[in-house]
Amino acid sequence: LWGLSLVALLAFATGLAHYDPKPFDARWLGFFFGLMLVPALGEELVFRALLVPPPGQPFPIWQAVLAVALFLLWHPFQALTFG
Template sequence: MIIHFLGLEVLWHRVVTAVSTIPDAEAWLGSAALLGIYTLIALPVGFGSGFIKIDIQKSWVVVIGVIAGSLLRPALTEELFFRVLLLPHATENTSPAALWFWGLGGLVIFLVYHPLNAMTFFPVARETFLNPIFLFLAALLGVTCTISYWQSGSLWPPVIIHWVIVAVWLLLLGGYQKLYA
Protein backbone atom coordinates (compact mmCIF):
# COMPACT_ATOMS: atom_id res chain seq x y z
CA MET A 1 0.00 0.00 0.00
CA ILE A 2 2.74 2.50 0.92
CA ILE A 3 4.71 1.63 -2.23
CA HIS A 4 1.66 2.36 -4.36
CA PHE A 5 0.85 5.53 -2.43
CA LEU A 6 4.34 6.96 -2.92
CA GLY A 7 4.37 6.15 -6.63
CA LEU A 8 7.28 3.81 -6.10
CA GLU A 9 5.43 1.07 -7.94
CA VAL A 10 5.49 3.13 -11.15
CA LEU A 11 9.15 4.02 -10.71
CA TRP A 12 10.07 0.39 -10.01
CA HIS A 13 8.17 -0.68 -13.13
CA ARG A 14 10.05 1.93 -15.19
CA VAL A 15 13.44 0.76 -13.93
CA VAL A 16 12.75 -2.95 -14.36
CA THR A 17 11.24 -2.46 -17.81
CA ALA A 18 13.96 -0.11 -19.07
CA VAL A 19 16.80 -2.29 -17.75
CA SER A 20 15.32 -5.56 -19.01
CA THR A 21 14.27 -4.34 -22.46
CA ILE A 22 16.86 -5.49 -24.96
CA PRO A 23 16.92 -3.14 -27.94
CA ASP A 24 16.45 -4.68 -31.38
CA ALA A 25 18.58 -3.85 -34.41
CA GLU A 26 16.20 -1.07 -35.46
CA ALA A 27 16.53 0.62 -32.05
CA TRP A 28 20.33 0.42 -32.20
CA LEU A 29 20.36 1.82 -35.76
CA GLY A 30 18.05 4.63 -34.68
CA SER A 31 20.32 5.42 -31.76
CA ALA A 32 23.38 5.37 -34.02
CA ALA A 33 21.59 7.83 -36.34
CA LEU A 34 20.79 10.06 -33.36
CA LEU A 35 24.45 9.95 -32.29
CA GLY A 36 25.41 10.92 -35.84
CA ILE A 37 22.99 13.87 -35.82
CA TYR A 38 24.32 14.97 -32.43
CA THR A 39 27.87 14.82 -33.82
CA LEU A 40 26.95 16.81 -36.94
CA ILE A 41 25.59 19.60 -34.75
CA ALA A 42 27.99 19.44 -31.79
CA LEU A 43 31.32 19.41 -33.62
CA PRO A 44 30.77 22.59 -35.67
CA VAL A 45 29.28 24.38 -32.64
CA GLY A 46 32.07 23.19 -30.34
CA PHE A 47 34.97 23.89 -32.70
CA GLY A 48 33.44 27.13 -34.00
CA SER A 49 33.07 28.51 -30.48
CA GLY A 50 36.44 27.26 -29.31
CA PHE A 51 34.77 25.20 -26.59
CA ILE A 52 36.25 21.99 -27.96
CA LYS A 53 39.64 21.37 -29.54
CA ILE A 54 41.67 18.34 -30.40
CA ASP A 55 43.47 17.27 -27.22
CA ILE A 56 44.18 13.55 -27.04
CA GLN A 57 44.80 12.05 -23.61
CA LYS A 58 47.79 9.74 -23.82
CA SER A 59 47.99 8.37 -20.29
CA TRP A 60 46.56 4.85 -20.14
CA VAL A 61 45.59 5.47 -16.53
CA VAL A 62 43.47 8.45 -17.62
CA VAL A 63 42.04 6.61 -20.65
CA ILE A 64 41.00 3.53 -18.66
CA GLY A 65 39.72 5.67 -15.79
CA VAL A 66 37.60 7.81 -18.11
CA ILE A 67 36.25 4.85 -20.08
CA ALA A 68 35.24 2.95 -16.95
CA GLY A 69 34.27 5.93 -14.83
CA SER A 70 32.17 7.78 -17.39
CA LEU A 71 30.13 4.65 -18.08
CA LEU A 72 28.96 4.58 -14.46
CA ARG A 73 28.84 8.30 -13.92
CA PRO A 74 27.53 10.22 -15.73
CA ALA A 75 26.12 7.82 -18.35
CA LEU A 76 24.36 5.13 -16.30
CA THR A 77 23.39 7.20 -13.27
CA GLU A 78 22.14 10.23 -15.21
CA GLU A 79 20.20 8.14 -17.73
CA LEU A 80 18.57 6.16 -14.93
CA PHE A 81 17.46 9.34 -13.23
CA PHE A 82 16.79 11.81 -16.06
CA ARG A 83 15.29 9.38 -18.54
CA VAL A 84 14.03 6.22 -16.84
CA LEU A 85 12.70 7.64 -13.56
CA LEU A 86 11.44 10.99 -14.87
CA LEU A 87 9.97 9.98 -18.22
CA PRO A 88 6.96 7.78 -18.83
CA HIS A 89 7.86 4.44 -20.42
CA ALA A 90 6.17 3.38 -23.65
CA THR A 91 4.25 0.70 -21.72
CA GLU A 92 2.46 3.44 -19.75
CA ASN A 93 0.39 4.56 -22.78
CA THR A 94 0.99 8.23 -22.02
CA SER A 95 -0.63 10.93 -24.15
CA PRO A 96 1.56 12.96 -26.52
CA ALA A 97 0.90 16.09 -24.44
CA ALA A 98 2.09 14.35 -21.28
CA LEU A 99 5.18 13.06 -23.11
CA TRP A 100 6.03 16.60 -24.19
CA PHE A 101 5.45 17.88 -20.65
CA TRP A 102 7.71 15.25 -19.06
CA GLY A 103 10.27 15.44 -21.85
CA LEU A 104 10.66 19.22 -21.56
CA GLY A 105 10.51 19.12 -17.77
CA GLY A 106 13.16 16.41 -17.64
CA LEU A 107 15.34 18.40 -20.02
CA VAL A 108 15.09 21.52 -17.85
CA ILE A 109 15.99 19.51 -14.74
CA PHE A 110 18.90 17.88 -16.62
CA LEU A 111 20.22 21.32 -17.62
CA VAL A 112 19.80 22.89 -14.18
CA TYR A 113 21.48 19.87 -12.58
CA HIS A 114 24.82 20.60 -14.24
CA PRO A 115 25.39 24.13 -12.88
CA LEU A 116 24.01 23.09 -9.48
CA ASN A 117 26.40 20.15 -9.45
CA ALA A 118 29.30 22.48 -10.26
CA MET A 119 28.30 24.96 -7.56
CA THR A 120 28.01 22.28 -4.88
CA PHE A 121 29.80 18.95 -5.40
CA PHE A 122 32.08 19.54 -8.40
CA PRO A 123 33.41 23.12 -8.10
CA VAL A 124 36.31 22.57 -10.53
CA ALA A 125 33.65 22.22 -13.25
CA ARG A 126 31.98 25.56 -12.45
CA GLU A 127 33.38 27.49 -15.41
CA THR A 128 32.68 24.63 -17.83
CA PHE A 129 29.22 23.73 -16.53
CA LEU A 130 28.12 27.39 -16.63
CA ASN A 131 29.41 27.88 -20.17
CA PRO A 132 26.51 28.49 -22.60
CA ILE A 133 28.08 26.22 -25.24
CA PHE A 134 28.39 23.40 -22.72
CA LEU A 135 24.77 23.92 -21.70
CA PHE A 136 23.65 23.91 -25.35
CA LEU A 137 25.56 20.66 -25.97
CA ALA A 138 24.12 19.20 -22.76
CA ALA A 139 20.60 20.14 -23.92
CA LEU A 140 21.29 18.51 -27.27
CA LEU A 141 22.55 15.41 -25.44
CA GLY A 142 19.41 15.37 -23.29
CA VAL A 143 17.15 15.57 -26.34
CA THR A 144 19.17 12.88 -28.13
CA CYS A 145 19.02 10.51 -25.16
CA THR A 146 15.32 11.17 -24.59
CA ILE A 147 14.45 10.34 -28.19
CA SER A 148 16.65 7.23 -28.03
CA TYR A 149 14.94 6.11 -24.82
CA TRP A 150 11.46 6.67 -26.19
CA GLN A 151 12.29 4.92 -29.48
CA SER A 152 13.88 1.88 -27.85
CA GLY A 153 12.04 1.59 -24.53
CA SER A 154 15.41 0.58 -23.12
CA LEU A 155 17.95 2.20 -20.82
CA TRP A 156 20.88 0.88 -22.84
CA PRO A 157 20.91 2.99 -26.04
CA PRO A 158 20.83 6.34 -24.19
CA VAL A 159 23.50 5.08 -21.78
CA ILE A 160 25.77 4.18 -24.71
CA ILE A 161 25.11 7.51 -26.45
CA HIS A 162 25.82 9.47 -23.26
CA TRP A 163 28.93 7.41 -22.53
CA VAL A 164 30.39 7.76 -26.01
CA ILE A 165 29.81 11.52 -26.10
CA VAL A 166 31.33 12.14 -22.67
CA ALA A 167 34.28 9.77 -23.21
CA VAL A 168 35.12 11.28 -26.61
CA TRP A 169 34.89 14.80 -25.19
CA LEU A 170 37.08 13.96 -22.21
CA LEU A 171 39.66 11.86 -24.09
CA LEU A 172 39.89 13.53 -27.49
CA LEU A 173 38.27 16.97 -27.47
CA GLY A 174 39.69 18.86 -24.50
CA GLY A 175 37.11 17.96 -21.88
CA TYR A 176 39.62 16.38 -19.53
CA GLN A 177 41.67 19.58 -19.50
CA LYS A 178 38.55 21.66 -18.83
CA LEU A 179 37.48 19.57 -15.86
CA TYR A 180 40.64 18.20 -14.30
CA ALA A 181 43.65 20.33 -15.23
Protein backbone atom coordinates in the same frame (compact mmCIF):
# COMPACT_ATOMS: atom_id res chain seq x y z
CA LEU B 1 32.01 17.40 -38.70
CA TRP B 2 33.12 20.49 -40.54
CA GLY B 3 32.46 22.62 -37.46
CA LEU B 4 34.55 20.35 -35.25
CA SER B 5 37.35 20.43 -37.81
CA LEU B 6 37.25 24.22 -37.91
CA VAL B 7 37.32 24.50 -34.10
CA ALA B 8 40.23 22.05 -33.91
CA LEU B 9 42.15 23.93 -36.60
CA LEU B 10 41.65 27.24 -34.83
CA ALA B 11 42.54 25.78 -31.43
CA PHE B 12 45.80 24.28 -32.70
CA ALA B 13 46.68 27.36 -34.80
CA THR B 14 46.22 29.75 -31.87
CA GLY B 15 47.96 27.55 -29.31
CA LEU B 16 44.85 26.84 -27.25
CA ALA B 17 45.35 23.12 -27.92
CA HIS B 18 48.44 21.04 -28.47
CA TYR B 19 49.14 17.41 -29.22
CA ASP B 20 50.69 15.75 -26.17
CA PRO B 21 49.71 12.08 -25.95
CA LYS B 22 50.09 10.35 -22.62
CA PRO B 23 51.13 6.73 -22.24
CA PHE B 24 48.18 4.36 -22.14
CA ASP B 25 47.90 2.33 -18.93
CA ALA B 26 45.32 1.04 -16.49
CA ARG B 27 44.65 4.53 -15.09
CA TRP B 28 42.89 5.44 -18.33
CA LEU B 29 40.23 2.82 -17.61
CA GLY B 30 39.62 4.44 -14.25
CA PHE B 31 39.31 7.85 -15.90
CA PHE B 32 36.91 6.43 -18.47
CA PHE B 33 34.61 4.81 -15.94
CA GLY B 34 34.80 7.67 -13.48
CA LEU B 35 34.36 10.56 -15.87
CA MET B 36 32.44 9.20 -18.84
CA LEU B 37 30.52 6.05 -18.22
CA VAL B 38 29.18 6.48 -14.68
CA PRO B 39 27.77 10.04 -15.04
CA ALA B 40 26.27 9.28 -18.45
CA LEU B 41 24.55 6.12 -17.27
CA GLY B 42 23.41 7.84 -14.09
CA GLU B 43 21.82 10.68 -16.05
CA GLU B 44 20.09 8.27 -18.40
CA LEU B 45 18.69 6.26 -15.52
CA VAL B 46 17.33 9.31 -13.72
CA PHE B 47 16.19 11.56 -16.55
CA ARG B 48 14.91 8.87 -18.93
CA ALA B 49 14.05 5.80 -16.88
CA LEU B 50 12.61 7.41 -13.76
CA LEU B 51 11.10 10.68 -15.00
CA VAL B 52 9.78 9.69 -18.44
CA PRO B 53 6.91 7.20 -18.63
CA PRO B 54 7.26 4.04 -20.71
CA PRO B 55 6.21 4.12 -24.38
CA GLY B 56 2.48 3.89 -24.82
CA GLN B 57 1.62 5.63 -21.55
CA PRO B 58 0.47 9.26 -21.49
CA PHE B 59 3.08 11.90 -20.71
CA PRO B 60 1.31 14.69 -18.76
CA ILE B 61 2.56 18.20 -19.43
CA TRP B 62 3.45 18.76 -15.76
CA GLN B 63 5.65 15.66 -15.81
CA ALA B 64 7.38 16.81 -19.01
CA VAL B 65 8.02 20.26 -17.50
CA LEU B 66 9.36 18.67 -14.32
CA ALA B 67 11.67 16.35 -16.25
CA VAL B 68 13.07 19.19 -18.37
CA ALA B 69 13.45 21.53 -15.38
CA LEU B 70 15.31 18.93 -13.34
CA PHE B 71 17.51 18.11 -16.32
CA LEU B 72 18.37 21.79 -16.80
CA LEU B 73 19.01 22.40 -13.10
CA TRP B 74 21.15 19.31 -12.76
CA HIS B 75 23.86 20.40 -15.19
CA PRO B 76 25.00 23.62 -13.47
CA PHE B 77 25.00 21.73 -10.16
CA GLN B 78 27.02 18.92 -11.74
CA ALA B 79 29.50 21.39 -13.26
CA LEU B 80 30.05 23.12 -9.91
CA THR B 81 30.35 19.98 -7.81
CA PHE B 82 31.87 17.30 -10.05
CA GLY B 83 33.65 19.51 -12.56
